[in-house]
Amino acid sequence: MLSLFNLENKNPNILVDASTRDDAAIYKITNDTCIALTVDFFPPNVDDPYTYGQISAANSMSDIYAMGGDPIIGLNIAAFPKIFPIEVINNILLGAKEKCDEAGLSIIGGHTIYDNEPKYGLAVIGKINCNEIIKNNTTKSGDLLILTKALGTGIITQLTKKDSSNIGSALNESINSMTMLNKKASEIIKNFPVNACVDITGFGLLGHLYNMISQSNKHCELNINDIPIFEGLDSIVDINNLSTGSIENIKYLDKKLIDLKTIDSKIKSIICDPQTSGGLLLSTPPKFAKEIIEKLNKSGHKKASIIGSVRKKKEFENKIINFIN
Numbered sequence: 001m002l003s004l005f006n007l008e009n010k011n012p013n014i015l016v017d018a019s020t021r022d023d024a025a026i027y028k029i030t031n032d033t034c035i036a037l038t039v040d041f042f043p044p045n046v047d048d049p050y051t052y053g054q055i056s057a058a059n060s061m062s063d064i065y066a067m068g069g070d071p072i073i074g075l076n077i078a079a080f081p082k083i084f085p086i087e088v089i090n091n092i093l094l095g096a097k098e099k100c101d102e103a104g105l106s107i108i109g110g111h112t113i114y115d116n117e118p119k120y121g122l123a124v125i126g127k128i129n130c131n132e133i134i135k136n137n138t139t140k141s142g143d144l145l146i147l148t149k150a151l152g153t154g155i156i157t158q159l160t161k162k163d164s165s166n167i168g169s170a171l172n173e174s175i176n177s178m179t180m181l182n183k184k185a186s187e188i189i190k191n192f193p194v195n196a197c198v199d200i201t202g203f204g205l206l207g208h209l210y211n212m213i214s215q216s217n218k219h220c221e222l223n224i225n226d227i228p229i230f231e232g233l234d235s236i237v238d239i240n241n242l243s244t245g246s247i248e249n250i251k252y253l254d255k256k257l258i259d260l261k262t263i264d265s266k267i268k269s270i271i272c273d274p275q276t277s278g279g280l281l282l283s284t285p286p287k288f289a290k291e292i293i294e295k296l297n298k299s300g301h302k303k304a305s306i307i308g309s310v311r312k313k314k315e316f317e318n319k320i321i322n323f324i325n
Contacts, residue, residue: 041121
């Protein structure tokens with residue numbers, strides 16, 4: 001689809017477009033001032049309308065935070081059935097407003113259409129210093145990889161569609177994670193020489209990591225046992241009840257990563273699980289990693305962890321990602 005658009009940067013003010021699969025587009029206004037632009041919306045993934053609004057807003061702003069920017073204004077994008085309780089719509093919008101207020105983002109308009117399946121999200125514009133943009137394809141050899149949030153939101157969402165009776169604690173942890181802005185994590189990493197960053201969303205941890213490393217022309221090690229997951233997630237994963245997104249991610253990455261077929265099926269489903277309002281994956285020099293983790297933990301990112309390291313391309317023959325158990 002992207003090939004239908006002009007992605008050749010013929011406009012010199014376009015500093016980042018979709019050609020590198022980055023989180024947001026970047027447009028230069030002055031030599032120092034840039035704007036970051038992104039859009040996202042999706043159907044409800046929780047039952048409570050207010051919580052859904054919170055999650056959707058947090059998810060929509062995450063791309064701006066991943067690039068090192070600050071969201072400032074947004075437009076609502078919504079689709080609702082013709083016959084839909086107004087109080088439900090109000091609660092969705094109120095939940096979103098709470099998170100936008102927390103972020104310092106002003107919603108200044110939007111657009112709504114009719115659809116049988118409700119959907120909500122935001123088109124977001126953020127501000128960013130043109131000289132401090134954090135891209136997803138600029139990792140450096142020797143960097144350590146840090147993940148700021150635990151994995152499992154897609155698995156939990158899929159399980160709730162069938163039976164949520166045995167996933168209470170994991171469900172609560174998942175909701176708390178999805179409603180948490182990446183604002184504090186973004187503010188922390190701005191104070192360190194972070195070489196690359198991406199937020200973990202629809203392609204799952206492994207998909208986004210593969211893109212980050214391959215676009216950087218590097219290889220990496222991924223320490224499976226160090227990847228943070230929601231409490232008890234490994235015991236409730238149902239590999240026969242995965243979302244379409246998970247199945248497609250696994251199918252795609254099985255072709256790209258020669259060792260993925262050897263990974264335990266439950267672990268594979270977790271690291272390929274599409275995330276909603278997931279954490280940031282960042283690449284930073286080793287001497288700063290411990291302090292970054294400490295500050296993340298204090299800020300509420302209790303499960304932030306070092307999950308791997310970036311290596312020169314020649315270190316692992318034919319292996320973009322080397323899995324370590």
